Amino acid sequence: MQAAGHVRSWYAATANRDLRFPALDGDLRCDVLVVGGGYTGLSTAIELRERGLDVVLVEAQRVGWGASGRNGGQAVTGFNKDIGTIAGWVGRDDARKLWDMSEEAKTLLRQRVEQYGIDCDLCWGYVLGALKRRHMEELEAHLAEWDGLGYHQGRMLSRAEIRALVDAPGYVGGLLDSGSGQLHPLNYALGLADAARSLGVRIFEDTPVIRLDQARPAVATTPKGRITADFVALCGNAYLPSLSAEVDRTIRSRVMPVGTYIIATEPLGESLAQQTVPSGFAVADINFVLNYYRLSHDGRMLFGGGVSYSGYEPRRLAEAMRRTMVRTLPRLAGKTIEFCWGGHVGITINRTPHFGRLAPHIFFAQGFSGHGVLLTGMAGRVMAEAIRGQADRFDVFARIPHRPFPGGRLLRMPALVLAMTWYRLRDLV
Numbered sequence: 001m002q003a004a005g006h007v008r009s010w011y012a013a014t015a016n017r018d019l020r021f022p023a024l025d026g027d028l029r030c031d032v033l034v035v036g037g038g039y040t041g042l043s044t045a046i047e048l049r050e051r052g053l054d055v056v057l058v059e060a061q062r063v064g065w066g067a068s069g070r071n072g073g074q075a076v077t078g079f080n081k082d083i084g085t086i087a088g089w090v091g092r093d094d095a096r097k098l099w100d101m102s103e104e105a106k107t108l109l110r111q112r113v114e115q116y117g118i119d120c121d122l123c124w125g126y127v128l129g130a131l132k133r134r135h136m137e138e139l140e141a142h143l144a145e146w147d148g149l150g151y152h153q154g155r156m157l158s159r160a161e162i163r164a165l166v167d168a169p170g171y172v173g174g175l176l177d178s179g180s181g182q183l184h185p186l187n188y189a190l191g192l193a194d195a196a197r198s199l200g201v202r203i204f205e206d207t208p209v210i211r212l213d214q215a216r217p218a219v220a221t222t223p224k225g226r227i228t229a230d231f232v233a234l235c236g237n238a239y240l241p242s243l244s245a246e247v248d249r250t251i252r253s254r255v256m257p258v259g260t261y262i263i264a265t266e267p268l269g270e271s272l273a274q275q276t277v278p279s280g281f282a283v284a285d286i287n288f289v290l291n292y293y294r295l296s297h298d299g300r301m302l303f304g305g306g307v308s309y310s311g312y313e314p315r316r317l318a319e320a321m322r323r324t325m326v327r328t329l330p331r332l333a334g335k336t337i338e339f340c341w342g343g344h345v346g347i348t349i350n351r352t353p354h355f356g357r358l359a360p361h362i363f364f365a366q367g368f369s370g371h372g373v374l375l376t377g378m379a380g381r382v383m384a385e386a387i388r389g390q391a392d393r394f395d396v397f398a399r400i401p402h403r404p405f406p407g408g409r410l411l412r413m414p415a416l417v418l419a420m421t422w423y424r425l426r427d428l429v
Contacts (some may be wrong), residue, residue, distance in 0.1 A: 005065070021205040022205070032233060038066050055200075060239070064185075067239075073184060073294065074181075116198075122183045128285070143175060232363070237255065254402045259343070263304075263321045308342075
């Protein structure tokens with residue numbers, strides 16, 4: 001089934017639901033307005049409705065249209081930064097709470113998939129590949145920190161051990177994390193939307209918010225109507241538009257939309273698929289500009305990377321990514337590429353999520369920096385708790401310090417491109 005209205009991708013071609021929601025035409029009143037129909041918005045809406053609140057969710061395109069329907073589908077332990085670094089920002093107690101919530105996010109994902117019957121190919125097992133000795137040292141430090149936190153689902157892999165899990169000759173070793181996993185991201189998003197609808201959330205697609213009045217109650221203006229709400233949850237992440245000067249200053253200045261891309265090969269056949277990734281686990285290297293990949297349920301290789309910090313799609317993208325894939329997985333040299341797509345992931349300067357309040361009744365969560373498959377579910381939970389008056393856990397996230405990207409709206413992209421060039425050069429060392 002091809003999901004109408006979504007970018008052409010293997011995910012859209014294999015969507016198992018064709019959900020359609022109307023555009024808003026008229027005025028509404030609700031307890032909470034959720035802006036954004038990705039994982040964060042849908043999770044927030046579900047959590048709020050489970051707590052008995054009247055919820056309206058608006059999405060400018062289609063539910064799951066942005067990063068939630070295009071990402072690599074990898075559900076990864078922890079944060080983009082290690083807990084020791086985070087503790088240096090927020091203190092050991094808050095860092096521990098953040099770690100515990102990141103683990104709770106895994107339980108939440110499992111429970112939600114089971115409770116609402118979301119068919120999204122969720123499975124567990126994840127390999128981090130080391131391309132040089134320095135990477136092995138980083139992974140050993142990673143594992144030591146996990147052990148200190150009481151997380152014992154990781155183990156180091158020798159060159160021979162990782163080769164038995166994935167036939168990538170360039171890896172000198174790695175780390176196996178049995179507590180990370182993979183899923184079909186668009187089918188997960190569509191499953192969340194179906195769950196929200198079944199609970200009574202009023203969902204409107206093709207309904208961008210074009211202005212937000214922050215008075216209490218708040219009033220959101222759309223092309224054909226207005227929504228009045230006691231509370232608002234802004235969940236647009238990298239796709240959040242410029243709703244006001246305050247939104248630009250407080251939220252959009254602290255997240256950068258970064259392009260990332262995925263290719264899907266033709267079906268490999270059972271034998272080649274088994275030879276290439278015998279374990280069936282999701283895999284990533286640990287370069288700063290990393291590559292990540294996994295087998296699809298129909299035996300294709302889904303290979304991601306090709307990051308663009310410039311705002312422009314790289315030239316001859318599919319062929320460039322195919323060459324990278326073959327360097328990593330030489331067995332796939334003869335395979336053609338049938339799908340190539342991309343989208344924006346929201347990153348922050350310190351690569352950790354950015355939660356906060358625009359006003360006492362207007363909340364936001366963004367900047368998951370590559371860890372959104374898991375952390376967005378937790379964002380929805382703690383945002384719903386905060387709206388219901390229990391903000392302790394939301395405020396732990398909100399205490400992570402964030403700065404605006406330097407250079408303002410015009411110069412911050414060139415500045416980031418220069419910084420990323422340094423990291424790309426470091427990856428070669």
